[in-house]
Amino acid sequence: MTRGFSLLADLKERIATRRARVMTVGLGYVGLPMALTVHEAGFDVLGLDIDSARVAAINAGERVISYFPEERIADAVASGRFAATDDAGRIAEADVILICVPTPLDAQRAPDLGHVTAAAGQIASRLRAGQLVILESTVWPGATAGVLRPILERSGLRAGADFFLGFSPEREDPGNPDYTTRTIPKVIGADDRASAELLELFYGTIVERTVPVSSTATAEAVKLAENSFRTVNIALVNEMKTAFEAMGVDVWEVIDAAATKPFGYMPFYPGPGIGGDCIPVSPAYLSWRAREVGVATPIIDLARSTNDTAPDAVAARVAAGLMRRSGVAIGEARLLVLGIAYKKDVEDTRESPALTALLRLEEMGARCDYHDPFFPVMPPTRDHPQMAGRRSVALTADGLAGYDAVVLLTDHTAVDYPLVAEHARLIFDARNGLARRGVAVDPGRLIKI
Ligand SMILES: NC(=O)c1ccc[n+]([C@@H]2O[C@H](COP(=O)([O-])OP(=O)(O)OC[C@H]3O[C@@H](n4cnc5c(N)ncnc54)[C@H](O)[C@@H]3O)[C@@H](O)[C@H]2O)c1
Structure with a gap:
């Protein structure tokens, strides 16, 4: 059995049995609902955020997003299987890492991937073999492969062989009571077979329907197509x-x-x-x-x-x-x-x-x-x-x-x-x-x- 194959088999087994530990990087309007949905699917979840006040509020069970059910965060914290942290050192504990950080425009109205590259740098310095990293933040087609992957590979590990990498756009509609993170179909894309299999398996346990596409660039483009249409x-x-x-x-x-x-x-x-x-x-x-x-x-x-x-x-x-x-x-x-x-x-x-x-x-x-x-x-x-x-x-x-x-x-x-x-x-x-x-x-x- 090759090393890549055994890493894949091991992570698959951990996901299938819900023993995989999941981290969301960013606990905002996208990362927090996702973290809670993953937790509600039976996984242990740790949310990482650089905003210490938000981390403290979440750990105190405060309803930091007003349209959440009153006790949703408090119940998750009380379960002992969901918590927030501002300690990036804990990235190493995670088997699956979801990046949900902001991707705004800069002063010239051009894309600003500064939060993504900062988060990627934090992950790269702690990356270990067998982890699955998924970008959920909105980016342009080619950014997962061209921006995120090279930063992660500075660790000396290779995507698709030592660690796994994918992109899945968020489709959150804040305040809309008709849809939840779990019921909105999730588009998933990866650039190698092993990562694609893992994305399918992971999100298949979290959401009602996954929509696999052929590459990270295609998945990135889906998000831009949806919002440009609007x-x-x-x-x-x-x-x-x-x-x-x-x-x-x-x-x-x-x-x-x-x-x-x-x-x-x-x-x-x-x-x-x-x-x-x-x-x-x-x-x-x-x-x-x-x-x-x-x-x-x-x-x-x-x-x-x-x-x-x-x-x-x-x-x-x-x-x-x-x-x-x-x-x-x-x-x-x-x-x-x-x-x-x-x-x-x-x-x-x-x-x-x-x-x-x-x-x-x-x-x-x-x-x-x-x-x-x-x-x-x-x-x-x-x-x-x-x-x-x-x-x-x-x-x-x-x-x-x-x-x-x-x-x-x-x-x-x-x-x-x-x-x-x-x-x-x-x-x-x-x-x-x-x-x-x-x-x-x-x-x-x-x-x-
Ligand atoms: N808000 C929406 O309705 C929506 C819908 C779909 C997609 N998106 C996309 O999702 C992404 C996240 O958006 P959001 O609305 O959740 O943003 P947000 O500002 O609500 O939350 C982002 C969180 O990430 C934290 N953060 C920033 N850098 C970090 C780092 N290096 N490590 C850890 N935490 C960090 C911030 O402190 C903040 O709490 C963006 O790309 C956005 O375009 C947003």
């Missing part, structure tokens, strides 16, 4: 919103009716732009890599710039509507922004278009407050660090009536919309949030933007 369609629907509005047609009614077509149409909804760590980022990875290999992606690039300017368009529509309906100049206006998260029901402001729109309104001279039940205090963000520390105002009848207008940018479920509808002087709704909830407003006081 980016282009969101840009398209925002363009249609403006066009239909000029024709006196409500785009929301159009979408709801079009969505009854059982084939060839999928509804996307207008809004103030795109946010989060995923949809704005993946298409940038795709077009950046395409340029590197000499290919243009004009449709994706146009969609990206349309989406990037969506918050400006929303702010301009508020300014115009305010003057038209109330005769109030934006430079004199007092506004209440409802919702600063990048989408409803999550405590995440990364790349949030609501924050950008708020800033634009203030640049035009408006004085803005905000209300967001997820953010009593505005957190620091990379794009808008200067806004950190502001406080969410309470929603009261008197308070609402004191603003020239309320601007609904993110329609969290836990907001008292009938109160807003009753007391706001004017409402700008970027999400169709009131109509979708059946909250009636006198049409003279509502402008969909």
Whole structure:
């Protein structure tokens, strides 16, 4: 029996019997749900994160992700088979290592794999024969083989022979109650037979369905294809919103009716732009890599710039509507922004278009407050660090009536919309949030933007 074969057989046996110890590197919106799902499948799991405060909160059983069931983390910790650590030395204990670290854009809006290379360096210095390393962070096609693998092989060990390597994109949809990490099919890719077998076996014990593809690059491309599809369609629907509005047609009614077509149409909804760590980022990875290999992606690039300017368009529509309906100049206006998260029901402001729109309104001279039940205090963000520390105002009848207008940018479920509808002087709704909830407003006081 060759050494590679016995390493493979041993790890297979450990996975099949759930004796394999699993580590997730990164305990954020992707790594933590994955770590808990792996634990719930019967494995011992250790989560590694450089954020010691988050590690302590998780070990104390705190619900650090608001849409998790109340006791999910506490129960996992209490089982004694799940814990968090900030000690990278414990990488050596793991049989399977899942890398779930951020892959943002840098200041030039180019891919920043700094967290991946840092995590890879930490793993490489402790890598031992027989470990399986899987990258889950979004990267461009070729990055697992071209960036991650060479760093890991600095250990002197060879992928596919001494250790095993694969890529599996995360498809987390934060706050969506209809799908869990376990029920979302998992695309898996590897560049050698042994690694492919291990990925299939490992994820087969964790999720309901695996979707093997022929290589790590293909699996990486799947993620970029999914998110670029969304980016282009969101840009398209925002363009249609403006066009239909000029024709006196409500785009929301159009979408709801079009969505009854059982084939060839999928509804996307207008809004103030795109946010989060995923949809704005993946298409940038795709077009950046395409340029590197000499290919243009004009449709994706146009969609990206349309989406990037969506918050400006929303702010301009508020300014115009305010003057038209109330005769109030934006430079004199007092506004209440409802919702600063990048989408409803999550405590995440990364790349949030609501924050950008708020800033634009203030640049035009408006004085803005905000209300967001997820953010009593505005957190620091990379794009808008200067806004950190502001406080969410309470929603009261008197308070609402004191603003020239309320601007609904993110329609969290836990907001008292009938109160807003009753007391706001004017409402700008970027999400169709009131109509979708059946909250009636006198049409003279509502402008969909
Ligand atoms: N959030 C989503 O909805 C989503 C969905 C699909 C895919 N993704 C992708 O998943 C990846 C992770 O995203 P996320 O939303 O979980 O990010 P996140 O910022 O929520 O979490 C990442 C965690 O990794 C930690 N970290 C950073 N460097 C580390 C290191 N060297 N060692 C250990 N921990 C480290 C951070 O402290 C943080 O807690 C990204 O590539 C993202 O594009 C995100």
